[in-house]
Every structure is written in structure tokens, then in C-alpha cells.
Amino acid sequence: MNDQKTNAPRASAKLPRGLADRGPADIAATEKMLAAIKESYELYGFEAVETPFIEFTEALGKFLPDQDRPNEGVFSFKDDDESWLSLRYDLTAPLARYVAENFDRLPKPYRSYRAGYVFRNEKPGPGRFRQFMQFDADTVGAASVAADAEMCMMAADTLERLGIKRGDYVIKVNNRKVLDGVMEAIGLGGAENAGRRLTVLRAIDKFDRLGLEGVRHLLGPGRKDESGDFTKGAGLSEDQTDFVVAVIHSAIAIQGKIVGGEAYGEAAAFAPHPQFPFNDYFVKSANVKFAEGISELAQIKTILHASGYGDDRIRIDPSVVRGLEYYTGPVFEAELTLEVQDEHGHPIRFGSVGGGGRYDGLVGRFRGENVPATGFSIGVSRLFSALKAISSPIVAGAAQRGPVVVLVLDKAEIARYQGFVTELRNAGVKAELYLGSSGMNAQLKYADKRGSICAVIQGSNERSSGEVAIRDLALGAELAASTKDRADYLELRAKAQFSVKETELVAAVRDVLARHG
Structure with missing residues (x-):
């Protein structure tokens, strides 16, 4: 045997950014957490299904990336027959393909859950990973907003089963039809404005993280982040920006005000923000989409209250957007409101740990007709970090003893x-x-x-x-x-x-x- 050292360069023993290793303690605790989520989903009548990591790029659709090349936002490669394949970026698009492929043999509504890793070809950073785990539940084939209300109830129940106390979380609900109505009100309706419309929605979606000033920049010319990278804005005028800001500013006024009745009347009943004639804005935006969205939110709230879920657990919040483009109706977000401290005594807010919404057009991409569907997804990695921080019994003491x-x-x-x-x-x-x-x-x-x-x-x-x-x-x-x-x-x-x-x-x-x- 030759013991002489070679001049070959030594391989670098480090992970790429945006990825993480997991040890036995984290794996054991995660499995315990996933078991609790599974129990909650099955209590609501959902059954397991599994889809592969890799799909045809066209099957996943261009909902996450907004550029022309197929590997923008997703990890893609060409197969030996020159077809594009991609690592899944969420669990919903593969489910839509699965349902469409097996449509005739599946019961409708079809209720399923699945857990697994997803992959995003995005710039990694604190709390932003290229590989992370999600745990989804979806109902396909139910047009009633009762299915959306049920998703919100299940989200609340699941968080409590995981050890999140009531009052330390909230499920926030909005409707993309309301947001589409707002887009029409500022002149961004129609297919020709799809790109700018998506940029506006993504800007609103960053309100919790960037605050009002950050959103203003993204609605206007753009914003430079802490690293110096520049994100191009939507290019809205000052009046258009004021309109969108009024919607965000008035979120608190709107919360809890949708109680049923005629949609336009509900819109006019919202308290105005002191800086903006908000009632006038809503009269201006009282189009068909907006009215439908308000009506659906009212129905959801009625169902929630009748089931014993008050505003302390699930509430209407018009600042909720959800970033993916395929949502077509109610959207919801699970947010942790509790504040804990890190090892240095600094406060930590975990924010959103899950979300979802209605995507009536996603399955229809394969069938030529819309198929109603709604779903909820838990961000397992982020929620796991929160559960560790509050010493939830679900993850505390879950470490496996050695042999x-x-x-x-x-x-x-x-x-x-x-x-x-x-x-x-x-x-x-x-x-x-x-x-x-x-x-x-x-x-x-x-x-x-x-x-x-x-x-x-x-x-x-x-x-x-x-x-x-x-x-x-x-x-x-x-x-x-x-x-x-x-x-x-x-x-x-x-x-x-x-x-x-x-x-x-x-x-x-x-x-x-x-x-x-």
C-alpha cells in the first residue's frame, strides 16, 4: 500500500448555504412532531398519499418563478429525452398532478395529507432554506367555503395539539378575490398586468417582515436589502401606493367586522384609516370579485363562530396574501404571536409557521376544466424551532436513548x-x-x-x-x-x-x- 501523501486538493467538508444536517435528537423530536400532526389530520378524515421529489417542470407550473427560464426559483435539469424535470417546490402542485392522473378512481371530495421535503432555488438567508419540510392536507372536489373554514379550524387544532397555547397563535384569513378587486381598483386588472399584479401581492405579503416603509418601496421603484441586493418594485404611482397602503393600514379596522349580510354594505361599514378616505376606496373597488371575496369571508366567519372558533383563534386579516400565484379564493396563514428569547436574551418572533388557500385552477391545468380545491401546509422546520424554543412536550425529551x-x-x-x-x-x-x-x-x-x-x-x-x-x-x-x-x-x-x-x-x-x- 502506498502511504505517501498525494497532491490532490482536499475536499471541503462543509454544506452549501441554505441546507442543514440533523442529528438523532432533532430527528427523534421531528418524528414525534410529525406523528402529532398526522393524528390531527386523520381526526379530520384525511388519508395519506406520497408523491416523488421530481416532477416534469411543466407539471409543477410556473407559479413560483416569474422569469422565462425554468430553473428560476426551482432546481431543474434536462432528462435524456431533453424534457425538463424539476425538484418539487411545494407539495400542492404534485398533488394536483396526482389527482388529475387518478381522477376517475379517487373519491370526490378527495381528502389527503402528505409530508416531505421541498426545494427552492432562492437566495438563502436566516430562516430561508433551499431544502425544508412541509406537511400538507388538501381537499379536492369541494367548492363550498366550508372546506376552507375546516382548514382553518384544523390548523388551530393542530397547533394546540403541538403545545402552542391558545392566545400564542392566530390563524389569519383573507381572500384573493378581495385582493384582485383591489388590483382592479388601481387599474391592474387583466392579463396584461399579471406580472405587476404579482409584484404588488408579493410586496403586501412582506409586510410582517419589512414593515410599511419596506412595502412602500416595493410597491414603488424598488428596495435595496441589507446585503445591498436590489429588488425591483411594482412601479405604482403615489396614488396607487396610497390605496394599497390604506388596505394594509386598515387591517385592524377590518378584523372582526365581517359578520354577514350584503357584501357592499359590509365594505362600506369598515372604519376608515385617519389618513385616507378608506370608504371611498372601497366604494371604488366594489366590483364583482371584491364582492364575492367579502361574501365568502362572511360565510367563513359564520361557520367558524358556529363551530366555537372565535376571533382569538381565527380572524379576518386583509394583509394576508400568500406568495404563490395559483391561489384563487380564501387564503390563510398560521402565525405564532408568542415572543421568546434566544440564548443571548434577544427577543424572537417566529411569525408564520404555515398557510394555504383555495386553488381552483391548479388541477384544471391537466383536465381543461376547473376542479375546486383547498389546502393547508405546515412549515415543519420553522414550527419545530418554535416548539423547541417554548419547550413543547411534543419535542422536549424526545431524544432517543442510546443502545x-x-x-x-x-x-x-x-x-x-x-x-x-x-x-x-x-x-x-x-x-x-x-x-x-x-x-x-x-x-x-x-x-x-x-x-x-x-x-x-x-x-x-x-x-x-x-x-x-x-x-x-x-x-x-x-x-x-x-x-x-x-x-x-x-x-x-x-x-x-x-x-x-x-x-x-x-x-x-x-x-x-x-x-x-
Whole structure:
């Protein structure tokens, strides 16, 4: 074998930006969290389905990117037949393809849920990842806004099941028809204004993150972010910008005011913002789309209140947009309102952890006719961070304990040690044989790092008497923490180890594991 060093460059051991590794503790806690979401979705009658990571680019559609090339916003590549393939950017577009492909055999309405990773070819930053997990539920084939109201109720119930207290979250509801009516009111109706209309909606959607001034810049000439990158704005006039600002400013006035009745009357009843004649704006924008949107919001609120969901849990909020272009009706967003502190004592607001809405045209892209559909998606990674921050019982203590480690003190007896491991495994106890080359103390340190509760030890003395020693590592750590005196420490540590007959190995190990829950 050639031991000489080569001149080949060493590979860089680091992740690309916008990606993250996960260890066993995070994986175990995430699985526990996903199980709770699954229980909530199934309680509402949804069933599981799974779609692949990769779809034809045309099947995903151009709803996320707004440029001509297919890999803008998504990760795309050409297949060997020159067709474009893309990594899915959400779980909704693949579901639309699945439903259209299996339309005749699926029950309608079709209620399904799915969890998995999605991918965005966007500039990464704090809280913005190129790969992240979502957990969706969708109802396809139901035109009634009762389906949208149900999504909001399920979102609220799911957050509470995950340990988010009532009052620490809110589900905010709006309607894209209302926003489309506003767009028509400022002269941005019609297919020729689709690009500018989307830019305006995306600007409104950034209100929580950028504030009013940031949105104003994006509605007008554009905005330069902290890194110096410039985002081109919608190019609205000052009057048009004032109109949109009035809508945002009046969100608080509108909240809770939609209670039913004639749509135009509801619009006129909204309290005006002191700086703008807001009633006049709504009279101006009282077109068909706007009226439909207001009416649908009123129906949703009536259903919510009749089901016992008050404004403290689910409320109307006209600042909610949702960034994807395929939404056609009610849209909703799950926002955490609680504030926690990071390790440096700085306040953290998690904001939106999920959302969704009605997308009646998405399945119809494949069938030539609209198919009503609505859905809700949880951002698993962001919500997981929030649950850790508030020490939710869903993720607290979810870390997996390491296996029982059987030490190897005599390599000539390795088959005997392996027999102990097999006996434990056959009894349903997680166990492993130490496969390194270190001595006893290093092996015990290894077991500690693995998070093991106990270790099995057999030296020549134990072997000659047909016994094994059980070291209670958890108890040993507790006892060691109770004293700084070495003599006392050694005496206490001895209490954490005992010997039993080989035939009693499984029972003794189970007793130790049970002692520590």
C-alpha cells in the first residue's frame, strides 16, 4: 500500500448555504412532531398519499418563478429525452398532478395529507432554506367555503395539539378575490398586468417582515436589502401606493367586522384609516370579485363562530396574501404571536409557521376544466424551532436513548460478547457490541457519548464465575455530579455497578432501563 501523501486538493467538508444536517435528537423530536400532526389530520378524515421529489417542470407550473427560464426559483435539469424535470417546490402542485392522473378512481371530495421535503432555488438567508419540510392536507372536489373554514379550524387544532397555547397563535384569513378587486381598483386588472399584479401581492405579503416603509418601496421603484441586493418594485404611482397602503393600514379596522349580510354594505361599514378616505376606496373597488371575496369571508366567519372558533383563534386579516400565484379564493396563514428569547436574551418572533388557500385552477391545468380545491401546509422546520424554543412536550425529551453497549475487554472472547448482544436484541432491547480498539475507560466514555443508560462488562473474573457486571451509567453520572471529592466519587460510582449471573442479564438490564423511564 502506498502511504505517501498525494497532491490532490482536499475536499471541503462543509454544506452549501441554505441546507442543514440533523442529528438523532432533532430527528427523534421531528418524528414525534410529525406523528402529532398526522393524528390531527386523520381526526379530520384525511388519508395519506406520497408523491416523488421530481416532477416534469411543466407539471409543477410556473407559479413560483416569474422569469422565462425554468430553473428560476426551482432546481431543474434536462432528462435524456431533453424534457425538463424539476425538484418539487411545494407539495400542492404534485398533488394536483396526482389527482388529475387518478381522477376517475379517487373519491370526490378527495381528502389527503402528505409530508416531505421541498426545494427552492432562492437566495438563502436566516430562516430561508433551499431544502425544508412541509406537511400538507388538501381537499379536492369541494367548492363550498366550508372546506376552507375546516382548514382553518384544523390548523388551530393542530397547533394546540403541538403545545402552542391558545392566545400564542392566530390563524389569519383573507381572500384573493378581495385582493384582485383591489388590483382592479388601481387599474391592474387583466392579463396584461399579471406580472405587476404579482409584484404588488408579493410586496403586501412582506409586510410582517419589512414593515410599511419596506412595502412602500416595493410597491414603488424598488428596495435595496441589507446585503445591498436590489429588488425591483411594482412601479405604482403615489396614488396607487396610497390605496394599497390604506388596505394594509386598515387591517385592524377590518378584523372582526365581517359578520354577514350584503357584501357592499359590509365594505362600506369598515372604519376608515385617519389618513385616507378608506370608504371611498372601497366604494371604488366594489366590483364583482371584491364582492364575492367579502361574501365568502362572511360565510367563513359564520361557520367558524358556529363551530366555537372565535376571533382569538381565527380572524379576518386583509394583509394576508400568500406568495404563490395559483391561489384563487380564501387564503390563510398560521402565525405564532408568542415572543421568546434566544440564548443571548434577544427577543424572537417566529411569525408564520404555515398557510394555504383555495386553488381552483391548479388541477384544471391537466383536465381543461376547473376542479375546486383547498389546502393547508405546515412549515415543519420553522414550527419545530418554535416548539423547541417554548419547550413543547411534543419535542422536549424526545431524544432517543442510546443502545446498551457491551464492552470488549478480551478480543479472544468477542464471540462470547456478541452472544450477549444477540440475547439482548432478541429480547427487544437495543444493544451494540463495541467495535473499536480502545480500553475499558474509553469504551465507557463512548457509551456516555452514545447516550446509553447502561453498559455490560465481563472481564476474566466475571467470566470465571459465570457473571456479568452491569454499569448504570445514568445513575453514575447523577452520583458523580453530587460530589467533587474523588474518594467519595469512586465510592459512589461503585454503587452504580453490580454483578448478576449471565442467565439474569436481560432481566437486570431491563430493570436498569425501567429505573430511568
